[in-house]
Amino acid sequence: MRISRDEVVKQVGEVLVDALGVDHEDVTENATLGGDLGAESIDYLDIVFRLEKTFGIKIPKGELFPDDVLNNPDNLGANGRISPRGLERLKECMPHADFSAFDQNPLVSKVPDLFTVKTLIRYVQSKLEKAPVA
Amino acid sequence: MRWIWIDKFTEFVSGSHAVAVKNVTLAEEFLQDHFPGYPVMPPSLVIEGMAQTAGILVGEARGFRENVILAKIREAQFSDYAVPGDRLSYHARMESITDAAAATVGEVLLNDRAIGQVNLMFSHVGQSGAAMGLPSHNFVFTEQFMRLFERFRDGVVASAGPSDVDRAASCQP
Numbered sequence: 661m662r663i664s665r666d667e668v669v670k671q672v673g674e675v676l677v678d679a680l681g682v683d684h685e686d687v688t689e690n691a692t693l694g695g696d697l698g699a700e701s702i703d704y705l706d707i708v709f710r711l712e713k714t715f716g717i718k719i720p721k722g723e724l725f726p727d728d729v730l731n732n733p734d735n736l737g738a739n740g741r742i743s744p745r746g747l748e749r750l751k752e753c754m755p756h757a758d759f760s761a762f763d764q765n766p767l768v769s770k771v772p773d774l775f776t777v778k779t780l781i782r783y784v785q786s787k788l789e790k791a792p793v794a
Numbered sequence: 795m796r797w798i799w800i801d802k803f804t805e806f807v808s809g810s811h812a813v814a815v816k817n818v819t820l821a822e823e824f825l826q827d828h829f830p831g832y833p834v835m836p837p838s839l840v841i842e843g844m845a846q847t848a849g850i851l852v853g854e855a856r857g858f859r860e861n862v863i864l865a866k867i868r869e870a871q872f873s874d875y876a877v878p879g880d881r882l883s884y885h886a887r888m889e890s891i892t893d894a895a896a897a898t899v900g901e902v903l904l905n906d907r908a909i910g911q912v913n914l915m916f917s918h919v920g921q922s923g924a925a926m927g928l929p930s931h932n933f934v935f936t937e938q939f940m941r942l943f944e945r946f947r948d949g950v951v952a953s954a955g956p957s958d959v960d961r962a963a964s965c966q967p
Binding site for chain 2: 678679702703705706709712713721
């Protein structure tokens with residue numbers, strides 16, 4: 661059974677309300693998990709576990725939050741920016757993220773802003789589309 | 795080893811679930827202060843009891859190689875207090891476990907009556923701990939702890955088969 665986008669939005673919202681202790685009205689699609697919703701490092705793992713349980717999907721390490729990309733010095737450029745190679749890697753690893761704003765000024769410090777509620781919704785949708793129909 | 799808030803395991807299925815009990819006694823010092831003339835087990839220590847039950851379940855699943863640190867209380871709610879003479883039992887079940895972390899769900903029973911829910915997350919702090927300034931040896935599951943664990947291991951520890959393992963992502967850093 662396919663789940664509609666509206667249902668994915670609703671259930672991702674429930675996951676974030678439970679994991680981060682935020683109010684439903686705070687969970688807008690453009691809200692960033694760290695900056696707007698206050699997620700800390702352990703919360704990202706909590707979100708992964710809850711998404712797996714809620715949607716019955718498997719989320720491999722680094723697939724939703726590919727933090728390893730920033731640990732590779734080849735991916736870092738000058739003046740706190742991501743190198744072109746790093747940007748390419750990030751886009752490969754995060755096809756579900758919206759890079760339109762980030763592309764203008766690819767600062768390492770702005771990478772957390774790529775993780776928005778919409779990023780999660782798109783990721784879950786892509787996982788559900790790839791999953792075999794029961 | 796004074797900071798142990800469970801008395802023994804009554805059930806322990808490796809990688810799956812565990813049940814530990816805690817008998818509340820008026821001889822315990824904290825009950826003199828919590829509260830004077832009205833001794834009740836602080837809910838924070840009930841959470842600690844569940845954290846120890848679930849934390850040992852998580853640690854045992856990886857052969858006690860990792861330091862298992864309580865990282866997050868996902869949920870904790872109680873409908874009643876334990877008083878001296880009561881027996882608490884902590885029923886912890888593994889929900890998820892990866893190289894980085896584990897999540898557990900737990901029910902607290904007071905004399906066999908359900909009175910609470912405590913769901914937790916643990917971080918695995920292994921070799922990476924040294925980089926964060928933590929000791930290189932296992933400071934959670936110490937030799938003294940392991941000797942204690944071995945005493946009640948026989949008879950209650952069973953295996954539920956191999957635990958979940960991390961799956962590698964398709965993209966490379």
